[in-house]
Amino acid sequence: MNVCVFCASSQKIDPKYLDLAVQVGTELAKRGHTLVSGGATVSCMGAVTAAARAAGGRTIGVIPQALVDIEIADRQSDELIVTAGMRERKGVMDARSDAFLVLPGGIGTLEELFEIWTARVLGIHDRPLVILDPWSLYAPLRALVETMYDEGFTRANVFDAIAWTTSVEEAFAHLEGRAKPVRPTVEELGEAAG
Template identity: 80%
Template sequence: MNICVFCASSQHIDKKYIELAGHVGTELAKRGHTLVSGGATVSCMGAVTSAARAAGARTIGVIPQVLVDIEIADEESDELVVAADMRERKGLMDARSDAFLVLPGGIGTLEELFEIWTARVLGIHHRPLVVLDPWGLYDPLRKLMNHLYDEGFTRPETFDAISWTTTVEEAFAHLEARTHPVRPSVAELGESAG
């Protein structure tokens, strides 16, 4: 399976996030999958790619020309695709992927998450979408999504389209089973936040 991993490129984050990305890359390779990534060598993106490749996985990097120009492209990728811009990059990553795994990240990661999530809710694709969030970074987002549902802005399918996980093994189990849980209860969200 070609698994697209969306994750941080920020240099100013806790080392635990970079270690998590490395663990994901190693597990992906161990399970025989191919990595599709943003094609850069920095932060979590670099860690997931380096670990996947070191453990024997094939890696496909997709990077816009502007980032190649500032010399952060992963030239060691088995396949490095240079996109014209960020929009083309996302489209190419989407087209090359059988499943999507979202790690902790910032606004770029959230943009990627929401685009794939929206497309799945609309039935544009039926590929697995899994979030790996061991430390509850996305708990406020989950609460917001429940609030949007309560206010009538989202449908139940919104929650069926995504799996929220807390361990690497659980995340890959969801990716490989291609199953998705239903909307979490407010009580479950309160427990994970605490």
């Protein structure tokens, strides 16, 4: 399947995040999947793509012209799609993907996550959406969503629409449909809010 990986493009991050991206790219290729990425050579985005190719995987990069102009386009991609802007880029990545994997990242990664997550909650798609978060970067986000649920701002299916994982193996189990979604219990939601 085509797995879209959303991740950091920042240059000033702990090397452990780059190592995680390499592990993901390598595992993705070993399992015979195609990587759909943001089409850049920098940071985790570049690391996951280079690792996937090094392990024999196919890569599809989707990048806006503005980023091509600053020379960070991954010209070694098996397929490099250049878009007019960021919105078109996200649309192409969405259309070309069978599943979505979110690694640690910044506000761009969050924007991509929220768009796919919202579409899944609304029933616009039913493709797997998995967060791989070994160091709990997204723990405050998860707590915030649980509080939003407690306050009535979202429905319970917000939890069914996403899998929160801490290991590469666990993430791929969810992506490949070998793991059942784990929804927090009412007690766990109450503890998170309290």
